[in-house]
Amino acid sequence: MTASALQIEDLRIEARLADDTLVLVDGLDLELAPGEIVGVVGESGSGKTTLVRSLIGLLDKNVTVARGAVRVGGEQVLAPGRDTTASVRGGAIGTVFQDASRSLNPVLKVRAQLRELLKAHKRGISKGEAEERMRTVLRRMQIDDPERVLGSYPHQLSGGQRQRVAIALAVVSEPQIVLADECTTALDVTTQAEVVALFRELVAELGVALVFVTHDLLLAADLCDRVVVMYGGQAAEIGPTRRVLLDPRHPYSAGLLAAVPSWSADGPIRGIEGSAPRVTGAFTGCRFADRCPRATEECRAAAIPWSGGGERDGYRCIHPLSPATAPGASPGGPPVTV
Ligand SMILES: Nc1ncnc2c1ncn2[C@@H]1O[C@H](COP(=O)(O)OP(=O)(O)OP(=O)(O)O)[C@@H](O)[C@H]1O
Structure with a gap:
């Protein structure tokens, strides 16, 4: 190795x-x-x-x-x-x-x-x-x-x-x-x-x-070869570039993609509403929760564990987009709303 x-x-x-x-x-x-x-x-x-x-x-x-x-x-x-x-x-x-x-x-x-x-x-x-x-x-x-x-x-x-x-x-x-x-x-x-x-x-x-x-x-x-999508000081998602772009699992990654004009050529371009939180030592839960349409109370209650295929391919989200609903379902097409 x-x-x-x-x-x-x-x-x-x-x-x-x-x-x-x-x-x-x-x-x-x-x-x-x-x-x-x-x-x-x-x-x-x-x-x-x-x-x-x-x-x-x-x-x-x-x-x-x-x-x-x-x-x-x-x-x-x-x-x-x-x-x-x-x-x-x-x-x-x-x-x-x-x-x-x-x-x-x-x-x-x-x-x-x-x-x-x-x-x-x-x-x-x-x-x-x-x-x-x-x-x-x-x-x-x-x-x-x-x-x-x-x-x-x-x-x-x-x-x-x-x-x-x-x-x-x-x-x-x-x-x-x-x-x-x-x-x-x-x-x-x-x-x-x-x-x-x-x-x-x-x-x-x-x-x-x-x-x-x-x-x-x-x-x-x-x-x-790989991308790290950072949000609020944490890696929201890490994975092979193609996987993250065509099949993002973290709603923030999908939101970033939806805001790229040429990526969203066939669909509306949407910025992500709101702004990043000020993360103090006392902050708990998902940093993206306040801007995320999928967020639940559970997202705000405790630190979010890393999921997926390990350090080289995973995401920090308990309500990830599933491969079927993520933009990767129609490669090259417009990302879905998150
Ligand atoms: N010395 C400092 N004291 C307090 N806060 C700081 C300090 N340096 C950076 N920050 C804050 O840390 C956060 C991360 O800043 P950083 O410059 O690393 O972000 P970034 O992703 O590189 O942004 P950009 O793309 O604008 O360069 C910001 O909220 C910034 O205000």
Whole structure:
């Protein structure tokens, strides 16, 4: 059996406020094999960015890991009171953010930025080897004039080139895992498609595990092997992309799909009414209950257990859509109302 690239076990992340504790991520279990692409989707505020930031040691000062653990390549890097994620950031874990300017240093030329990472994470690499590696990685990003780009400051590059350089920075140290947080959102559709194609190639060629965070369900459908649908800090549903899209079991997943225009081409587009709850430490029951037409008192009474086929394919709902009534009953057709 292949060792996991990334293992997240029962992760709970809390934020301390002056008068309360907010739960930002709760009970998250996720395992990624090398070469696997997992999409993390969900509305704004569902905890996607908090999850990504926890993996690279960039949580805000008032935010801590309250329970669970994270392992990278089998080694524990995050647990309550323990955070050694800085040792994997830029090395075993590469990150690409939405805004390339967050990944790039505006006052350093691209060469200096790539070289800095190689020096930090590939100890003993010679100057010549580093030059060769930088050119190769830029060519892999389909930059055909690597010499010019290496000698440029970020502001001298186009938006698409900047995002390619940001991806080059994420992969130059040959990471086991790449975290991409909304990294195509700010790009035009053509560049977005090119960047997605790049990720696909990178995963196939380098065997990295890719966590692809996006609002865009169709983009996730196009790229990802599996998706995690997050809501209120929890995984509402996890499963192979095709299964989740064609046969969602959690009413929230079905609601998200019904809100995608091209998915609902033959039927009415419906947003999900209401907004996500503020989850404090005292919160009980299903986080989606107040917005869910299937909710009963039972949903509000106690924590909802995980059901289905285990961590890799399941949902957190006691009144799931049955396969017969879910959109998968008519693949490609409009989702039913939830
Ligand atoms: N330091 C903090 N203190 C208190 N609450 C926080 C803190 N950081 C994030 N939050 C809250 O945690 C929740 C999850 O935020 P997060 O940014 O992870 O969501 P998201 O799914 O990535 O949203 P988006 O897609 O808009 O980036 C939000 O309600 C946010 O306001």
